[in-house]
Amino acid sequence: MNISRRGALKVAALGAAAATGVRKAEARERLVPPEDATGMLYDATLCIGCKACVVACREANELSLERESTLYDDAIDLSGHTANIIKLHNGDEGYAFVKQQCMHCVDPACASACMMGSFQKRDNGIVTWVPDKCIGCRYCQIACPFEIPKFEWDSPLPRMVKCQMCLAKAGSTDPGQLQDGKEPACCEVCPREAVIYGDYDDLKQEAQARLDANPDRYNPRVYGLDDMGGTQVLYLAPAGVEYSDLGLPEYGPDSVSHIPVGLQHKIYKGFVAPVALYAVLAGLTWRSRRQEDAQAGQEVES
């Protein structure tokens, strides 16, 4: 009885140790964009909602129409067929178009989630998906706070489709037009330069310069500098329009991975805790079985 109680205490102590770890685990270092990071800057005050970028994206990525039978491209949201979309916000304080595509996060939730690293940050920090490592578990969709990766629900051989900034075609590893020295398709066709492609640091400066030059024209904040740990796609909104109205929620500066992945790394640091727990459990099992054998022996004797 005494021994067993000590065993119980040991396990309890280990549990308590794990639990204290839990409390203090909420810190994981903030990730920074790679040095050669590129990105996009979308300026909602310039966009006229012509949707040329939606069509260009579909062509560049060889994605099929939302509905094959319609006269024109009538996608209304991102989906397994659509990796870039223009939406309209029409509120009391004003209206604005907004372009939606992958944000190419500095600390992408999809990449944290992905079991075999199918989603990863690659050249210039662009987040892409590799088909031959993906088992289609869709944990990336659970994780992505911008709800970007889309699954081909109507296919028996589904892919994960999202903007890969034309580094690769959506849903594949075929080279996109960025690799031909061109800009991403959406930036290339935009008649108003409402979305531009470039060096991430340059884009940050450009965004700030636009705010400084026309403070009355803009919402005073650039979205994406810190939001969700930072995104390599930056947004400017018109004065009076909140980013949350444009589908860009106020998430704060920590990525979704920050807490759970930090917690997991803390618990499994160096794999010490599982090994130690295994040693304790193996010891307890050995002792318990030896006692059992001894009891069985006694019963036979008596």
Place this chain on the structure above:
Amino acid sequence: MSAQATPVGGKLLTPTMKGLLILVGIAAVLLLWRFAAGLGAVTNLSDGYPWGLWIAFDVVTGTALGCGGYAIALLVYAFNKGKYHPLVRSALLASALGYTLGAIGVLIDVGRVWWTWKLPLFFWTWNLSSIQLEVALCIMLYTFVLWIELSPAFLEQWAKGPESFLKRFAAAATPKIMRAMPWLIALGMLLPTMHQSSLGNMILLAGPKLHPLWYTTWIPFLFLVSCVGMGYGVTIMETMVSRTVYKRPGETRVLAGLGDAMVVVLLAYVLIRVGDTIWQGKLDYVLAFDVFSILFLLEVLLHLVPAFMLMNKAKRTDRTYLFRASLMIVFGGALYRFSAYWFAFQPGDHWSYFPAIPEILITVGLVAFEIAAYITIIKRFPILTGAPPATAKA
């Protein structure tokens, strides 16, 4: 009454079994459709609700329902309570089947199943930051461990049989497995500790989509203690039902003894769940009396009420009373998991999810398969103890 486990015997193709097989057959046909036409054809899953019934029930709740083997092993081996040893085998069988169900559920749910074989093998591509990777590998490994832990039941039976390949195999394998057994038992306690807690942490990656009442860094601990509670609850229910159906009068007193351990885990759960909610200043959400506050309160009650019920040592030896308390724990744990993975997962107002009929029928078919396998195995292999002496000898 004998402490030795013996096969129940009897005819296999009973009317009950036929009914179960019809349900399995319906699911099998629907599965052909699912693999031919894609997930969209048989489910109501969407880009907003990429996970639904199959993940919430088959995998997350199914494996927790399969924690009987883990929970009993903790008691017998880690806490040295040998008197619960007679429960080990039937608990292991239910666990092995529960985890197998979870594993099959995953294979049905993943969209690109043809690459799943890479997951355990291509270790150089493993993303060590992926919480789900740990869960997936642990569940795979533990499913194997469970069947090996249970294998003496099969080997004993084959060893008694007529000369055959199986008999020779049993003779050769038994000593090896018995030598490895202590290490396997310890592994069988380590792996669920790891993946059942990570299964909680895993959903935190949903971040702002998860309702604040379920978003807590205590979630690994809560998932862990609640799966232990569910493990005892399921073991009690399973033991009672199978002993009643197959006329193996058991010691309700032994089962009731599990009450002590259950009270500890249930109170630990309630203490942390409620304490953390208050500490994090989330009482407003509890007092909102919207659907989430009701789910939360129901969940806490389904842990608290059985805890108080089981504290009553006199009453809990009553079969109905004990069964009710166990049922509540199982429902409470299942509700916690359904909430974290489904009800409290809010991708936004423009998304909604309720499983499609084929989706439900596939889950029903899986459960029917599990029950059919359970019945078949206890009839043919020594799983249940407590046979009357006459049959015990046979």
